[in-house]
Amino acid sequence: MMATALRAVVLLSAGIDPVSGRPAPVGTEIRAIGLARALGARAIGLHAGLPVPVLREYAGYGLADIVCLDGAGADPVTALARAILSGGLFAEGPVDLVLAGRRASGGADSGLLPYAVAERLGWPIVADVAAAQRATPAGPSPELEIEQARPRGARRTARVAGPCVLSVHEVAACVPDFVFAQARAAVLRTMPAGIDGSPPLAGGAEERAYRRRPRLIAAAAQASGGRVLVDPAPQDAARAIIDHLRALGVLPPPAGS
Amino acid sequence: MTGRPRRDPRAERAARQVGLGARPRFDLAQPPGGLSGIGPSGRPRRDPRAEQAALLVPGGDRPRLARGGTGGIGPARASAPAPVARVIRMDDPACLVVVVPDLPDGRLDRLDRQVLGAARVLADAASGAVVLLGGAGTPDLMADVGPAGADRLALVDLASDDPEYRAATVCAALAALSPRHVLFPDSDDGADLARRVAAHTGQGLMTGVEVLTARQAIRPSRAGRREQISAPPMLLTLAPDRVAPYAGEAREGRPLPVDAPPVPPGAGRIRASALRAADPATMNLAEAPFVVAAGNGVTDFALFRSVVAGLHATPGASRVVCDAGSMPRAAQVGASGTVLDAVCYLAFGIAGAPQHLQGLGRVEHVVAVNTDLHAAMVARAGLSVIADAQRVMPALRDALAAEDG
Amino acid sequence: MGLVLVCLAWGLAACVLLAALGLARRWRQGRPVRVAWIAGLAAVPRRYLVDVHHVVERRPEAARMHVPAAGGLLGGSVALMLAALPALRGSRAWWAVVAVLFAAALWGAILVRRRRRPAVPSFLSAGMFLWLPGALGAYAGGGLLLALGMLAAPDGGSPVLLAPLLLAIGGAVGLLVQFARGPMRHAFAGTVWLAAHARPGRFGGGRDTALRPLDLDAARLGAMAPSDFAWTALASFDACIQCGRCEQACPAFAAGQRLNPKALIQDLVAATRGSGHSYSGSPTPNAPPVACRGGMDAPIIGAGAMIHPDTLWACTTCRACVEECPMMIEHVDAIVDLRRGQALMLGQVRPGAAQALRRMRDSAEPGGRPLAARADGLAALDVPVLPGGGETDILLWLGEGAFDLRYGRTLQALVRLMRLAGLRFAILGEAEPDCGDLARRLGDEATFRLLADEAIATLNARRFRRIVTADPHALHVLRNEYPALGGHWTVQHHTALLDELVSSGALRLTPRDLPPVAYHDPCYLGRYNGEVEAPRRLLDAACGTRVEMARHGLRAMCCGGGGGNPISDVDGAARIPDLRMAQAGAVGAAIVAVGCPGCTAMLEGVPAPRPEVRDIAELVLDAVVTA
Incomplete structure (x- = not known):
């Protein structure tokens, strides 16, 4: 039986490149597009704000259609949730899946927005997705099997049913190819967000240029002062390496100790 | 002349410098000049060295702190204070500061302890008490939370596989406790929980806080190019290695009953399984914690692979080796290959071309086995063995095999 | 019989024409381009006899083969066709001319055959080439015999001549097949291509090497x-x-x-x-x-x-x-x-290239490094940064290599030399984006244009007499490819500048006693820009021990660093820089002098033992006399 294609919305932000500070797509959101493609979903980009040039670059990674919500600045969460629930995005039916990067890069970067949208939609959210596949081939509420990325290459499998929100992790391998022809051909539609009021004043938090501060470091880091063994016997060299690795904690202690 | 002792910030900074090289690093946990006891202002001074000594792990010929944070079993040193006799009680706190730790394996880890240290900063300024929330079903924890800085232990079961259920449990407990601040570790799971709680309660959340004092919290924003400063909010997650763990006299860690209505089992919309550790032999090089790499000085790749397997490491290689087809392209370390995020990098027969060293971006510890004493890799290494890698590898393989019996 | 032969020649010509029209019909399915036909066709003889010959004669036997083979075949056939005129057909002298021409063609056929006998060299193709000498020989031999027969009896008609006639017909059919479906079409296709060449500037010794801009709005x-x-x-x-x-x-x-x-x-x-x-x-x-x-x-x-x-x-x-x-x-x-x-x-594109292209789009730098860090290697030398609207004599374009500590030493040497010569110069500092060379060679014209537009705007907002760069790739892009996009400046390689300073006496050098030094020509300086003399003059002034690799100058071998090859992770049996270093070692070089950050990185990546790699600027600085 042929699976019906999922209808996915990819949340797009106007990111900036951390190194240069120039407008740039956010890596996790690019992977979100890739995840939508990996799931065989029909995907629409959704951006809470006016069309900005960087959205075209997202389109190059595989979005033919991007919807911009004009006037969403006052309350982007409400605007996004309304647009997702409105039924106006896909002609074929409601949205099955919302994909986002785990954290934006260029705004507050709190990583809260996908959660807030999920809360508003009343949908479950699974964060830090490294890979996903459909657990059930078809059906009205598709079930997804998700690989959640955890530090040091660890993974956790999670199953989530029904319409849901996924936030995609940096280690997700589903980076789509950038195609210039797609970027220039994409349609950027603007829809009114239907939110009253003006953007909230940037009160609360004061902002200034980032200051790099030293981090606490593990004591073992300062212990190694560049010890050099010149031409040792191979057995002594092996012992020295093993002891050093044990002292660093990267090599487990010998079996039976 | 005022007669006041003058500080020399440069000298203090220099005294805190650890490690040499292109990026000087500073250990702010270290007191300038190593003073302890009573400082010039007359206030009692912390002795972070002694605090560190308390975390020392026995064995090995160089000092090592328990990275997992379960230490505190180190041998008494001459400079270490006498074993703690007194426990600080906090009977009538003005407010509560809640910490929701990760408790991997049911114990406080390094970041959990730092979060407790941060909570202490906020609580002390407001005569409040630090409450550790969670930990039900982890008997080891009881003895550990007081020394780590918690006045209270609100035993709540947060071990569910359903993140929504855990968040609901935390929300219910917080509603009952009405804390002034709630601190989470900014780990993957901790930040996930914090964001769920923030989204559910609508409370403000500052994630990835890097500087925390009683008056202000600072976190990076706008792709790390700017930073936000505000008064410490209700909810925050603390970035790793930014605030020192609590190292004062032990707190009480007294159980605190939470008068929260039981949380009904959730709809079970998310069913998560247990964490699976990665197989080092096949895992993604960029995520691997321990990488062992072969360069031009390696000719026997079957031997190399057996050494890598014996070390439970992830194999890597230099460009020359990948170009020759001796190792797959995915194993290439360097600017044009993979940039590592490993804790340790062991390089066999790699001289260390600039392009290759760029691939060691964030690697903390480098071990080099190389015939050339003047190789760039040797300059970068914490331990260097100046010898033929082809002769060291068999010895290493045999030594590891002998240990495993 | 003479008439039959004439008809054969005309028939062959007609069939060749038909086959040529077939080829032309196929070509017309390509994208139309404007061709200056009259000038092009008028230039064909010169292009053939000078430019093509100049290349062909690098293999003298090939040049020697073409004279009798092509000359005899064409000349003999045309002479036969002219014999349609009764006056010529009746002339013994004319048949003598035809016989001589066909004899030459027969000799040509023998020379063609020799190229693949006894064994086909690895670089030559077999297939239809194997019986090409047979077809040519049959046609020429038959024609020769018939012409001799006509010479003997101008009124012709001897049935003895039937055998050579059949031979000639067979050869003609073979040649027709070689033309319509085989390698002989190169004669016609080559002529058309020489007339309508996409880079007419290459003829007469020019070096038209810039890639043509692409219309990014095309479908x-x-x-x-x-x-x-x-x-x-x-x-x-x-x-x-x-x-x-x-x-x-x-x-x-x-x-x-x-x-x-x-x-x-x-x-x-x-x-x-x-x-x-x-x-x-x-x-x-x-x-x-x-x-x-x-x-x-x-x-x-x-x-x-x-x-x-x-x-x-x-x-x-x-x-x-x-x-x-x-x-x-x-x-x-x-x-x-x-x-x-x-x-x-x-x-x-390859994953490594995709990553570099993305970084070029997002941070204007293929390595994703902060632009402000480009001049870090020069921090100690305190080179002034030219602000927008500012003015200087020489603008030093640092290029991508500047991020590399090793190449930083080269740039330091260059800056020291420029200081010694008393030049007034500045760098762009943080305002210098990548020039886009890598993107363009990888085919990503869109990213190239993004960077080129920024670079051109940045440069056009500043005043200077010329641009100097130590990176031949940047040199090529700035000098040859930006003009089509609106950037016109004098751009100079650092070896050209240093050569100028040494010849004018602004820098005085004492040749040092060095072990043998071989100069490795960067492709983008030598082949792309024809600059092979200045670096050698400099080396001769800085050390008296220059040796030359077998492949050098315009025919030098690449280090493997261009065109995005290194970041495309192409697997092979060997590494290109290893081969090049072996060539340097083969002529006894202990030092390989370079003039390009790409070559420096590639050749220094060759495992030891190998010759030392030094930039020419470093060698010149070592030899400079300071007083």
């Missing part, structure tokens, strides 16, 4: 199918005579990197013909099999098409094949056209 970008190529390019593919000089020069082929420029051109020819393949030269090394499916509008690249993608990314764009091609075919243009199609229309 199809780059070449995906044969019909996307300019029709002149399709003609140029048919002009290939499979002499294999390109494959002998190609660094990727030498390293076993899945690229053989000769096979590539023949694959493109096969793609215009549909499916199947009759190529019988040395294959593309280690190439995975492809389906060999083609067609004028069918995709060219892919395992299911005609050319494997690995082939495309193995090219270092060094232009060695172009330099060696006697038919002046533009292999690099073809490869970049194909890359443009893959990159812009399909996003199909």
Whole structure:
């Protein structure tokens, strides 16, 4: 039986490149597009704000259609949730899946927005997705099997049913190819967000240029002062390496100790 | 002349410098000049060295702190204070500061302890008490939370596989406790929980806080190019290695009953399984914690692979080796290959071309086995063995095999 | 009998014309381009006899073969056709001329045969080439005998001549097949291509090497199918005579990197013909099999098409094949056209290249490093930064190599020398974006334009007399490729500047006693810009021990660092820089002098023991007399 294609919305932000500070797509959101493609979903980009040039670059990674919500600045969460629930995005039916990067890069970067949208939609959210596949081939509420990325290459499998929100992790391998022809051909539609009021004043938090501060470091880091063994016997060299690795904690202690 | 002792910030900074090289690093946990006891202002001074000594792990010929944070079993040193006799009680706190730790394996880890240290900063300024929330079903924890800085232990079961259920449990407990601040570790799971709680309660959340004092919290924003400063909010997650763990006299860690209505089992919309550790032999090089790499000085790749397997490491290689087809392209370390995020990098027969060293971006510890004493890799290494890698590898393989019996 | 022979010549000519029209009809399916026909056709004799001959004579036996073979065949046939005039047909002298010409053609056929006997050299193709001398010999031999017969009896008609006539007819049919479906079409396709050449500036010793800008609004970008190529390019593919000089020069082929420029051109020819393949030269090394499916509008690249993608990314764009091609075919243009199609229309580039391109789009730097860090290597020298609206004499363009600590030493040496010479100069500092060379060679014209527009705007907002750079890739882009986009400046390589300073006496050098030094010509300085003398003059002034590698100057071998080859992770049997270093070692060089950050990085990546790598600026600084 042929699976019906999922209808996915990819949340797009106007990111900036951390190194240069120039407008740039956010890596996790690019992977979100890739995840939508990996799931065989029909995907629409959704951006809470006016069309900005960087959205075209997202389109190059595989979005033919991007919807911009004009006037969403006052309350982007409400605007996004309304647009997702409105039924106006896909002609074929409601949205099955919302994909986002785990954290934006260029705004507050709190990583809260996908959660807030999920809360508003009343949908479950699974964060830090490294890979996903459909657990059930078809059906009205598709079930997804998700690989959640955890530090040091660890993974956790999670199953989530029904319409849901996924936030995609940096280690997700589903980076789509950038195609210039797609970027220039994409349609950027603007829809009114239907939110009253003006953007909230940037009160609360004061902002200034980032200051790099030293981090606490593990004591073992300062212990190694560049010890050099010149031409040792191979057995002594092996012992020295093993002891050093044990002292660093990267090599487990010998079996039976 | 005022007669006041003058500080020399440069000298203090220099005294805190650890490690040499292109990026000087500073250990702010270290007191300038190593003073302890009573400082010039007359206030009692912390002795972070002694605090560190308390975390020392026995064995090995160089000092090592328990990275997992379960230490505190180190041998008494001459400079270490006498074993703690007194426990600080906090009977009538003005407010509560809640910490929701990760408790991997049911114990406080390094970041959990730092979060407790941060909570202490906020609580002390407001005569409040630090409450550790969670930990039900982890008997080891009881003895550990007081020394780590918690006045209270609100035993709540947060071990569910359903993140929504855990968040609901935390929300219910917080509603009952009405804390002034709630601190989470900014780990993957901790930040996930914090964001769920923030989204559910609508409370403000500052994630990835890097500087925390009683008056202000600072976190990076706008792709790390700017930073936000505000008064410490209700909810925050603390970035790793930014605030020192609590190292004062032990707190009480007294159980605190939470008068929260039981949380009904959730709809079970998310069913998560247990964490699976990665197989080092096949895992993604960029995520691997321990990488062992072969360069031009390696000719026997079957031997190399057996050494890598014996070390439970992830194999890597230099460009020359990948170009020759001796190792797959995915194993290439360097600017044009993979940039590592490993804790340790062991390089066999790699001289260390600039392009290759760029691939060691964030690697903390480098071990080099190389015939050339003047190789760039040797300059970068914490331990260097100046010898033929082809002769060291068999010895290493045999030594590891002998240990495993 | 004479008339029969004349008819044969006319018939052959008519059939050749028909076959030529067939070729032309196929070419017309390519993209139309404007061609200056009159000037082009008028220039053909000169282009053939000077420019083509200049390349062909590098293999003297090939030049010697063409004179009797091509001259005799054409001359004899034309003379026969003229014998349609009764006056000539009745003239013994005329038949003597015909006989001499056919005798020459027969000698040519023998010379053609000798090239592949006793064994076919690896660089030459077999297949139809094996019986080409037979067809030519039969036609020429038959013609010769008939002409001799006519010479003996002008009124002709002896039945003895029937045998040579049949021989000549057989040979003519064979030649026709060789023309319509075989290598002999190079005569016609080559003439058309020489007349309508895409780079007329290359004739007469010019070096027209800049890639042409691409109209980014066009419906199809780059070449995906044969019909996307300019029709002149399709003609140029048919002009290939499979002499294999390109494959002998190609660094990727030498390293076993899945690229053989000769096979590539023949694959493109096969793609215009549909499916199947009759190529019988040395294959593309280690190439995975492809389906060999083609067609004028069918995709060219892919395992299911005609050319494997690995082939495309193995090219270092060094232009060695172009330099060696006697038919002046533009292999690099073809490869970049194909890359443009893959990159812009399909996003199909190698992962390493995709990452570099993304960083170029997002942070204007292929390594993703902060632009402010580019001048870190010069921090101690306190070079002034030219602000917008500012003015200086020389603008020093640092290039991508400046991020590398090793190349920083070269730039420091250059800055010290410029200071010693009392020059007034400045750098752009944080305002210097990447010049976009890598993006352009990888076929990503969109990213190139993004960077080029920024660089041109930045440079046009400042005043200076000239730009100096130590990076030949940046030199080429700034000097040759930005003019089409609105950037016109005097751009100089640092070796040209230093040469100028040394010859004017602003810098005085004492030759030092060094071990043998070999100069490795950067492709983008030598072949792309024709600058091979200034670096050598400088080296001679800085050390008296210069040796020359076998391949040097305009025919030097690439270090493997160009065209995005290193970041495309192309597998091969050997590494190009290793081969080049071995060539330096073979002439006893202990030091390899370089003038390019790419060459420095590639050659320094060769495992020891190997010659030391020093930039010319470093060697000049060591030899400079300070007083």
